[in-house]
Amino acid sequence: MKEARHASRVPYTAQSDNELISYVAEGDREAFDELVGRYKNRITNYVYSIVRDREAAVDVAQETFIRVFYKAHTFRGMVQFSTWLYRIATNLAINETRRRKRHPTHSLDEPGGGEEGEVRWDFPDEGPTPDACYELKEVQRLVHHALDQISPVYKIPLVLKEIEGYRYEEIAEILDIPEGTVKSRINRARHALKKHLTT
Known part of the structure; x- marks a missing residue:
């Protein structure tokens, strides 16, 4: 019966997130893979903006999706799947930030670094002159540094609003x-960012 129902289902790519997570709760790996494909880069980028380390961001993103798979049965559909997903990622990223403060490690990450699809802070390459490229990278570095000075309590809502594009009510959820x-x-966070950028 379950196989027949699956056979008549529309393609996974046409399914909503909330429909897919209901299938994941039944152990559907293909539905899970579709959700991972939709959100992997976004979640990795988001976590990176909090933990500021590429390797840690990848690890936290992977842990986020592991939890999604094993906790799918707890999703009740009272909120959008993306809200639930970002809540999990946020909590894990905060835990990682606290862990790194207790056990600091040296990161070799450079602002805006990372492979394609991992970190979105890079400016578009439209063939700027070397001087213009340097200026853009310098602005990028300053923004990174300023964000690093802001407490996660304030930085996370700012990132969700300005980088991820969520509305206030969605961030509240x-x-x-x-x-x-x-x-x-x-x-x-905006005032703190402005202060750090102008001092």
Whole structure:
């Protein structure tokens, strides 16, 4: 019966996230692979913006999807799948940040580094002059450095808003805090970012 139902199903690529996660809860590996394909790069980029280490970001992203697979049966559809996914990634990224503070390691990452599809901070390559390229990289470095000075409490909502493009109410769901708190933290993050960029 289950195989017949699966056989009549529309292609995975045409399924919504919430439909796919319901199949994952039944142990459907193909549905899981489709979700991973949709979100792997986004989650890795997002985690990187928090932990600031490529290897750690990849590890946390992998752990995020492992949890998605084994916790799929707990998803009730009260929120969008992406909200649930980012909530898991956020909690794991925060845990990794705390762990790294307790056991600091030296990272060889350079601002904007990484392979294609891993880190989105690079500016588009439209053939700028060497001087213009240097200026862009310098701005990039300064933004990275300024973001690193902001507490994750404030940086994470800012990244979700400005980089990931989530609305205030969606960020509130991801972080499980009131919408007013989200707005307040983002405002504080913006002020802190501006301060670090102008000093």
